Amino acid sequence: MNEDWPQHFPPRGTVPNAELYDQCIDACSLQWWYANAHLMVKGEDRPSLAFFVSFFRRAEESCPTITTKHHDACMWALIDLKHQKYYADSVLDPESIEQLKLQLDPAVTGRKLEHVEAALLELLNKGRVPRPDRILKNKAVYTQQPFSITLDDSCAMRVAQKGPVRQYAFEMRNTADDVYVRLYFKTQQQPVFHGKDGRVNGMYYYYFPSMRVTGFVVVKGVKHEVKGLGWYDRELDGSVSELGRDAKYSWSWLSLHLSNMSQLNMFHGTSGIEPDTRKMIVVETRTDGSRHYHDDVVMQTKKTWSSLVTFMQYPVEFHICSASMGLDVTIHTVFDAQELGTVLVGGAGFYEGVVEGSGVCGGEALTMRGFLECKKNAAPYSSTSELLKCIGSYVHGALEEVYPLDASDSWVSENVLGRNAINRGVPADKVCDTLFRPVRSMIDRGGKSWRSLVLVSCCNALSRQYFDCRRYIAVAELLHVGSLIIDDIQDNSMVRRGEKCVHVEYGVATAINAGSACYFMAPRAARIQDLPPEKASRIYQLYFDVLLAGHAGQGLDIYGLDYLMPKVIETGDVSTLFDALDAIHTYKTGGAVGTLCAMACVLCEAPAALSEAVEKFGLTLGLAFQIVDDALNIRGFEGNLKEAAEDIKDGKITYPIAIAMGRLGAADRHTLWVILRKPTKEAADIRDAVELIMKVEAITECLLIARHRLQEMWDSLDPLLEDSFPKLMMRTLCSFLVERTY
Template identity: 25%
Template sequence: MERIVAEKTGPPGLAADMARRMFSGDADPFVRWWYIQGYFEGEDFGRRDFTICFFSLRLADDAGPSGEAIRSPGAMYLCSVVDAATGVHHREVRVDASLHNWYLRQLDTFPDRLGVSRYVSDTIRREIEEHGLYPPINCPPTTMETEKTPFSVTWDDARITFLDEEIIITFHDPTHGEMMSCALIPQVPFTDLSSIAPSGAIGMEYVTCPRLKLNGVAGGAPVSGEAWCDYQSGGTEWFLTEQEETGCIETDGRPCYHPLGWDWCGIQLDDGRCLMLMHRRNLRSKETVSTFCILFSEDGTAEWHPRITARPIRTWESPRTHIHYPVKWEFAIPAIDAILHFSPATDQQEIEIIGMDGGLWEGSGSVTGKIGEEGVSGRGQLELCGYGFIADVADFVGRFEGKINERLEQLFPREIDEAWCASLFGETQPILDYTPFTETISRPVWDLLSRGGKHWRPIFGILIADAVGVRSTEETEKLFVMTELLHSAALIIDDIEDESLLRRGDTTIHQRYGTDIAINAASTLYFFPQSIVSSCPDLTPDQKHDVLRLMTNTSLRAHLGQGQDIYWSRNLSPAALTTWREGHLDEQILQMYAYKTASATEGVAELACILQDVTPETRAACLRFGRTMGIGFQIIDDVLNFSGDEKWGKVAGEDLRNGKPTYVILRALDLLDRDRSDRLTAILCTPELRMQDVVLQEGIDLVRASGALEDCSGEAIRHIEAEWAAFSRRIPPSPGKLMLRVICANLVNMAYEV
């Protein structure tokens, strides 16, 4: 087993050559960062765990007049403090103007360089440009400064100063609004990891001191504790790995890259030893790129061990960014026969950051386990980077899939039994056999639910609730997820009324189980959500009344819209269509969409407003946006009805076959010349024609050739963008708002398989 022992850099203290390397001059690398984490406490002062980190970047921009890359400085500062007694976590993120502006420009290159969706990168850039950053990220007019006498980094009230025998840190504790100032005295030598690691194993220069004694003052009170200090510098190798086959577009002969993430754990054992564990991951392929362990003896001697296994034990979902972080881990280091377990002090230790990642998890915890036959314990610090990376909208939607399915299971069982009936009716039911309930209700319902779909309605609701400030709980999430049950009921009934054959790529429920069972199962789903609302512990009596009223109104609007849809289909003829078009049928169809489809999105927007009790102006903006989103979604659904894409889980041209004068078909009639418009009218209005596959395909080809698909798609997106601008003026920046815009901008792809 490979084992490399480092040479010591000298007696405890900061050697002068280390300081000079940390503050290099003209040959500054792409990135440098100074990282200190630890804890402090006092007699009258509860324990707090902290992290501060300064980032300095030399930002390559467009080439200058002589062709060389112009490099300008940029900086970022992170500060995180956790009150160990209360679990309260506060963080601060500063991004200077240079880094902010450079990053927005770089977003334009990500589709080509990293293979990410242009929908995602463009939308993130536009939202930040138009509406700014969200807390705790701020962009102050100041920036980080470095000095060489003494060696220091400073950004306003935050500072790290490197002296011969100690490091002085000063920062504002956002947990209690106090200033923290203390001296860190190295208890072991600094170690240059590049001197012990094989070439290329780390990817950058890395200097560390894993144990420092802390003494100082916090809020005027004396404190003491321990800390860990790292310095890293280098190029992009730490963040990117070159790929031969990536799916991204190579331009100008330059390579494509996959971004890298990492799981880092620094451990200070009670017996005086320390460990550094690293697990680096390819964020696109999800594969492990490299691992290593460094074991520091009590005197600081460092041993390099290249192989570890890192196994996540438990995942926590951030209520702000919905990123899933594996916060509890098991680490195995075979070379030293070690098994170590990290458990977080508190789950909420996320730090939101600018960019495609959205956030990182940087937090303290405890470590237990064994090395050889010896039991060990100590303090640990875990850093998780890259779990929020979004290559495309599917990455973001995927964050919700497990949670929504879990909530659906909690709401509606796959097998109906005595306990579920008792939970609804409040008493044990005199029923001996629950099989009929399962076979005629649960089974067909879960047949449909198990076919997937994007769950975009509950996602839309959860995100708009995030945007207006609703505190997410399991019970409030159920309220938004119940829209999936109501939507499933509508799909079952729609398929019966439309005589549809396929739904989400499989046989429709009434075709498989019979119309009687399908109607009864759908009716159950219509009534059941009232029970969810009535028993929700997180709603006040007034809120329950408002939500039940909302559900009734939403259902009524949806059925009125369905009535319009049925009327036009049942009474369709060339003469009637001419009369209706003279009476602005296209505008009436949009009204029908507002009732039939947009009632759901407008409804979840109103539900969010009920939960948060927003101002009337904000409420109106949310409802308008929800309505516009629903109408736009239905238009896109009409467009995709003529799609030949295999992702479309229904029969192509089904609207035309069923004689539905949709918005897209009406637009095609307007755009085609008279002869072809008359031919499409004849196909639409004549069942004998449209039921013939050859003639149906002719009609599909006419719609595709008319330009209506592109025209209507563009119109839907323009309306949503215009309404977003009005909505955005009422809603402050937040992760939920940013991702809501990403979802809306990717409306076309979201419409598949709904």
């Protein structure tokens, strides 16, 4: 390799010999073979299916030698545009698990595990990976003449040269989704090199932008003969820098077929975060075979989509313009959920999906169809706390839609008043001010939003296809927010989420009304009535069951547990007290989270045994959250989210109190109980009570109980639920909720 042009690259600025450079070149630290196609099923007049595939080969060293080890992978998907299904598959080298473990192991990396990494390492140590990733039984097999790549019986690419025509045959098998693909791509022109001279960001890149595609696909046992338009590209790494070969790199790439029979290859890459407006490297190929390089093309994101699997954000609508081309087009994804998950990239996924658009090029009106690839260098969060902030922002956006502060009269009539609307007498802004604004004052402060994370993760763990459960977030959040508003009134609290409680700011009467209305707005906002009758009925049953149980639990909590304390003080036996606490908080907290998980099971049609285990997961998680919440109330919260030792001030019997009563001697039990019963407590009283609780390590025991219950629950759920990134999120929450400090 010389400093300017690697020896294994084709000559600079010349049309490459595909027969030579398609072959595996082990002087590359990274190389890939990629193809995509837009497919029409026989008898149809427009594409209803699409396909893409990427074969990767990576060396363990940046400057490979004859002894360097290589690792292979293949990621691909068949995309059903008509039914918005994304059948993704990702096969990894047999040694991938060991490689991934080395990248995560703190003993090797010298850094602690963050967020989902601990759950992933736990899974890897069991010899498993999350779907759609799966491990090959054997190393990839390459042949050079004729060139082919074979990965077990899962993925194969075979190349043949027949005169001037070069054929790329792909045979792909996704047994989990019952999908089989056999396609033949045939060239119609010479290859084209990308960029100014063939090199883009350290990679040599050539491609065939317009290929005839024939073959067939089989989906769920149904065979479809197809034909269409294809694209193939080949990339070779020539960089010894980490930028050229490392996963910590972001890019947007578009392959576009225009209705005037020209093609555009567009690329933007960065080592940082991609801006909403970015200049693209573009090569235009025309019907006469000519190649034209453009460096004045600007892509501006108009709309984004957030994945509820990885919580990555991708552009799904954008405007592209170029003065040199006379280009002015708007492009959008055919449907949003076209993300492929894999542990091999930062953020656990990347976007590869079909786009279409229209506009003007060179004064001519045209349409276009293509593929968008969008890879981020990392997730927008590095810890579970940061993820919850991302979730909080997403939840806030979802709730703004169903709790608007400037709703129209027609919106209020349709979404609030329903059949009772008389469409006169009261303007919508008064409804917003009295019903929505008090609730929004709570919502707008933010919150942990972990209940919504549980809901969306359960839905997407239970469904092999992406499950868009944005609308159901209203159930998780409004049920919770409504209960907080009412609880604060009943408990005479002054502070919630770092600010005045709603009843302090808006008055008790308004707070009661607005808080109660949340319970009724939740199923309306989630549009439960639009579900199939059987599902809707089951969801309503679950919802009203937990609503009633929650009120029973709240009633018991208000009544208190003082009636159990004489025996506890006398004997130190807290078993009955513990049972009572578990019952109250199962009804108040655990049951609500368990119900969200049960709703996910109904929505995703999970089998009975799995549904039971998933609901138990939610119930246990909610109960563990309450145990930790009680412990933190004594220890103190970060950020003044609540008043320190508020429960002692209020004389409440909580888990730390129960544990302390079971460990303290008779005299100390009596002292603690006397303090708790005082109607007014001085600072010294609260300090003395906290010291008694801390003396017997009641806080530590609370955390141990929460951890034990969650581990026991997870051991039951783990073998029943398919491994996936959403499942890793669920596992991560188990750890986070007992390790948190707020």
